[in-house]
Amino acid sequence: MIKKQLIMEKALELFAKQGFESTSVQQITDYCGISKGAFYLSFRSKDELILTLMDHFMMQITSDIDHIVKTSKNDSLLYDFYYATYSYFYKHLDFAMTFMKEQTRTFNEEFILKMRYYDKLNEKVILTMIERLYGEEVKYSKYDLIYCIKGFMKMYGELFLFKNIPVDFHLLAESLVEKTNILAKYMTISFITDEHKTLLDIGLDGVVTKEQITEMIDQKIEEMEESIEKDSLILLKEQLLNPSPSLAIVKGLIENIRNHPHCKWVAFLLRDFYKSIT
Incomplete structure (x- = not known):
């Protein structure tokens, strides 16, 4: 396992048990069986590690829900959306609770900005779902409906997040x-x-350029061990730099990486990128 991934997985276990504040870098390194020097080669600080974990957590659920919204059949789309969202948070219940508590007391500006960014992405995905399901029927109420759905998700999520x-x-x-x-x-x-x-x-897009996606792919290629996902990333980079006439190849390569936990975000960005140019 790549050392950065090991640190993230072990730190996640500690944060879920003890919370962010009560967990020190020393405890994390002891739990991982590595030196502090090895930790700081991967993360500049505990705060950076927390932000990386938060990114990873939110990227997973955002990319999965986006895929559901774009591929589920209309008669099951809304059910799939709610079921997948709640199942994901329940599966990661310990971290989700720690994460939610951190939001209520943090003064870290970068953390707050990231949360706003993912919230806007979530709204964009919900808007896509609403427009796909109801079309002109909700022409004048679709933005209100976004907030109704977000309210449902928050209120009913509290049943298992905080009320057991x-x-x-x-x-x-x-x-x-x-x-x-x-x-x-x-x-x-x-x-x-x-x-x-x-x-x-x-519904406004956060613009992600081809160059930014390519840079992200380079980072993933460097971090990953040999696998079909790594080979697919290499080919996707080639497609970005030297596009082929057919998008079928690209779609197949994106499908190859879609379920890998460290590639989901790249798949999400690539789906949006290729959608914007077709």
Whole structure:
């Protein structure tokens, strides 16, 4: 295992048990069986490690949900969206709780900016889902519906994040599908309208250039051991630099890396990049 990945995995276990504040770099290095020098070759500080873990956590769920929104059939899309979201947070419950608590007390500006960035990406994915499912039916209420869905996700997520209530995710997802469909069909008064779109940055893209994606691919290639995913990254870089006429090859290569935990974000960015040029 690459040392940086080892540090992230072991630190995640400690943070989930002890919290961010109570865990020191010394405890992390002892738990990993490495020296402090080895730690600082991968991360400049504990804060940088925390931000990297937060990025990794949010990249995983954002890229997975984005894939669901773009590939699920319409009759199961909303259910798949809710079920996958709650299942992911429950699977990583210890870290999710630590992560949520950190948000409520942090004064780290970079942490706050990152959270806003992922929140906007989440809104963009939800907007794509709403427009795909309901089209013109929600022309004047779709931005309000985004905030209704975000409210559902937060409120019901608290049941297992903070109240330790056993949750049937199948039933919860079906219940929220029904509620969302009722709102989409019958909502007649919208608080958030098209006039708020620019002010709230709803659906606006964060521009990621070909050069930035290429740089990210280079970093992943350097970090990864020999594998089909690494070979696919090398070929994807070649496609970015010297595009072929067919996107079928690119789609196949993206599919090769989509499920690798350290490649999901690259797959997400590439899907958006190629969508923007077709």
